[in-house]
Amino acid sequence: MAPTLAVSTVIFALRPDERSSAAVGTRPQLWLPLVVRLRDPFDGRWALPGGPLREDEGLADAASRTLLETTGLRPNYLEQLYAFGDADRPGAEHGRVVSVVYWAMIGAEEAHLATTGQNVRWLAADRLPDLAFDHNRIVDYALWRLRTKVEYSRIAHAFLGETFTLRELREVHEVVLGKPVDPANFRRQVEASGAVVPTGQVRTGGRHRPAQLYRYDTAIEPVDLGPLAPEPQKSPTSTEETP
Template sequence: MTETTDGDVTIAVSTVIFALRSDGEGSAASLRLPLVRRIRAPFDGRWALPGGPIEATESLVAAAGRNLRETTALEPNYLEQLYAFGDADRSPYERVVSIVYWALVRSEQADLAEGKNVRWFAADELPELAFDHNLIVEYALWRLRTKMEYSRIAHAFLGETFTLAELREVHEAVLRRPLDPANFRRQIEASKAIIATEQHLTGGRHRPPRLYRYNTSVELTDNGPLGRS
């Protein structure tokens, strides 16, 4: 986490990035996030959320996006301001207020975030992180799982088209519980949030499943992508 200072208070921008990743072909995908190993005090050597400085002429969301590109090479499909964290004792040396964003990326995009000081961790099985970053991740997980219940946020983990099974697997991975396929289909179709295309997924052994896309004309209760909150 890099900071800029304004008087006695330091302002920082950090981002929680979520992606669905698996350990290999045939294994189920799980919710994971990249962390960056700190190379200076405080908390030298400890893992932390990626972040960086705020330039004098850029907005907060622009700073979050730029620092993600610089630290992890990621450009998320979904980037939203999460919360401001500013407890007086969150940093041992000075008063630091962090403006935190959360981002969602597809699994193929997540492969870009690899490097000597970058590592992906299971979102629910983190080591002790720098500052109060464990608390921040917990809050981001709660926000993500809450929004999965009523918004089209799962779209950020998928391509433009997807099968119902792929959509259900996203919900199961994020919510950490199995969902009945028939009930899930009924609920999704009743919401009119998706539209069946004339395309089918090819390459499988069985009857190719139909591909769907999100219905952009349906208004759902959702803050929306790319910084609207």
């Protein structure tokens, strides 16, 4: 029997820990939405959103569709993470499945739009139960990729609004990396990278003094797709002959 081709999606968001959300100064943590399986194999286990690929759709389209059907989320950007297709994957006795996994990061405001309930729930990425299939391994790989990319790419932008302070950007790095980051060194590295530019505005209010607001340089792509990146738009040229 030919293997079944399916897609799954890992969506990370920074959300407060619901067990201590009332605590002052509580930092957000990495969470992801999971769905409960309602049939064998792994009936009753939590799993990543996903499903089989339809004949008339592309991989990214299938990832977007299954994510929307299960969680109601519409991330602006999905990136292909990896393909998992070992012949001895858990559940292979019910038929071999090759899963192409996508991932994305979203902000807290977008995360609040997710459909949740008995069969869909946000779980902390570092406190997951035993998931269906090899989905624990998939999440571990996605976390590893996130932590290695956050220090050299614009990937943290997905967790923030259009404008942010360097303190907020540093806190994203600290949550993702799971360790403190020296503020002075972080400021020097960010400013030297040229990835963020000052807006000329400040954020006031709260316990801290007004802080400079920054934004990411939109001329820099959030992820380097190499030869897979879309070609730049060509400016229209005149067909008139020069006299």
